[in-house]
Amino acid sequence: MVRGVLEKALRDRRDAGRKLLVPYVTGGLGRDWLEVVRAVGAAGADAIEIGIPFSDPVMDGPVIQRASAEALNSGATPSGIIAALARADAGVPLVVMTYYNIVFRAGHRRMARTLAEAGVSGAIVPDLPIDELNGWGDEASSAGVETVLLVAPTTPRSRLKAICARSRGFVYGVGVMGVTGERASLSATALKVATVCKEETDIPVLIGVGISSPEQAREVIAVADGVVVGSALVHRLLEGAGPEGAAAFVAELRAAIDA
């Protein structure tokens, strides 16, 4: 199997002894969101997850809900965000995260090609479990877009095996039972999910959902290959952190996992 750009980049870095950091930025949030993407790329991200906002984000907590609503209210569209990503020049692979209706409405083939043409390496579609992946999964693969699958704390072992085998780019371990959002402390499930995924697969295993601070990121990478940090960053963007503030937070996370 030929490995995609995203998986190769993450594997190479991991195999060189580096822990992986994937920050999440809501596409279309504020006029300077593309600047934020670039700043985050320069501040130590190994890949960047870009949220394409959806009207009904059931996997997201209050922070990303608010960011999605603000982006949509200011006129953000999937095609506008993807077109902007084509000129992002972030220096690291880009992965979009969106809900399946956005993909379904565009059409599998059209969405896969549009992403590929914009230079987007991967896609995360949290409400499209492995059982329903056919259609999108095939079109994405043939366009060269890596579909990252999620493993939850409730995923039984046999199913986890199948998900790890089918996931491309990396495996996204959901660290906590719940929606995206900051948590005061790291859930014990985060390390459990990381441990079982690492036992099953050699593909990079990143843990996301509920990783809010440099300390928590550091705890998780004791087992996992890396972390995805979303709400904690978007929260700062909603408070006006801008590209500089986002870069400073990402640098802080970077320093914590490199220490």
Place this chain on the structure above:
Amino acid sequence: MSIGGELMRGPERHGRFGEFGGRFVPESLVPACEELEAGFESAWADPAFRGRLDDLLGHYGGRPTPVTECGRLSELLGIRLLLKREDLAHTGSHKLNNVIGQALLAERMGKRRLIAETGAGQHGVAAATAAALLGLECLVYMGAVDVERQGLNVFRMELLGAEVRTVQSGSRTLKDAINEALRDWVATVETTHYCIGSVMGPHPYPYIVRELQRIIGDEARAQCHELLGGSDPDVVVACVGGGSNAAGTFAGFVDTGARLVGVEAAGGAAMTNGVPGVVHGMRSRFLQDEDGQILEACSVSAGLDYPGVGPEHAYLGAVGRAEYPSAEDSEVLAAFRLLAETEGIIPALEPAHALAWVVREAGKSIPKGSAVLMTLSGRGDKDVALVRKLTQ
């Protein structure tokens, strides 16, 4: 072969009704949906479970509900209008059929906490009732707009010991209450049963809710035979938001020659104006823009204020077995008043949509003298204050 003999039995593999249905949920919820599917299959095949459900629906819920033949209104419309009286069931609507079944199922699966979404409040009240009856904890999500227009039902749920959580996100109506319930469930699935109120959501919900509601159609079929000298009605009509009372009604008549009609609110007509999409765990028809962003439904009736529709209705519409017209708020208010004045029955605004269509079509696409069975899915007490405000 009887017409529609294969319809409303399945679903097919992966919870599909043709191209519709399925299970599009975050990975965290997949095991719970599988557990629920297995739990329901085992319960539904268990005579003890069925016996307890029937006993509660009878001695507690007031079933069977009667079919009332309208005298004055039938004469006025030139048809024979029969009403399946779900308004007379305990809690005042058909919603109890579903929640008693799901609450018993939750109990059987060892889940002591119920969450539910509600629009008009009827499902929330029913869920709170079933929770009180079985001693379960109950939390109901309700959009802020609906809390405002159905304040009395909020108080009812609280009287029944449930907590009502006001949802401020999105359009602050039913779809957002569902989003919030799903978010809760993602976090609490190991101890909590999500008691969905309609034939919607991920597999197995559309199937479970239809099976729990088919008692409406099964009873009505036998009652119609009695009233119509062994015949089935010519037309069977019910209102459709998500579509649970219509699904339950249609299930009893899908293999007859009856014309099946589900009436949507004009402001939430997913069958007329929606296009295929995947939201709330199911592939169905939704009001949405060209990018796939879901649009807000807008109706006088909170219970029909949903931009989607249950997947089996999308399928019945696609194969042509049922039709799904819509009714405007103004004709609904007129029908509401008409039933009160001619039959002494104040309907909920939701079934007033079905009646509005009957009034519009009687003597037109419903030929004079036709026998029409309409499911009166709930009573109108909850809507009286709103109708007063709107018509004064």
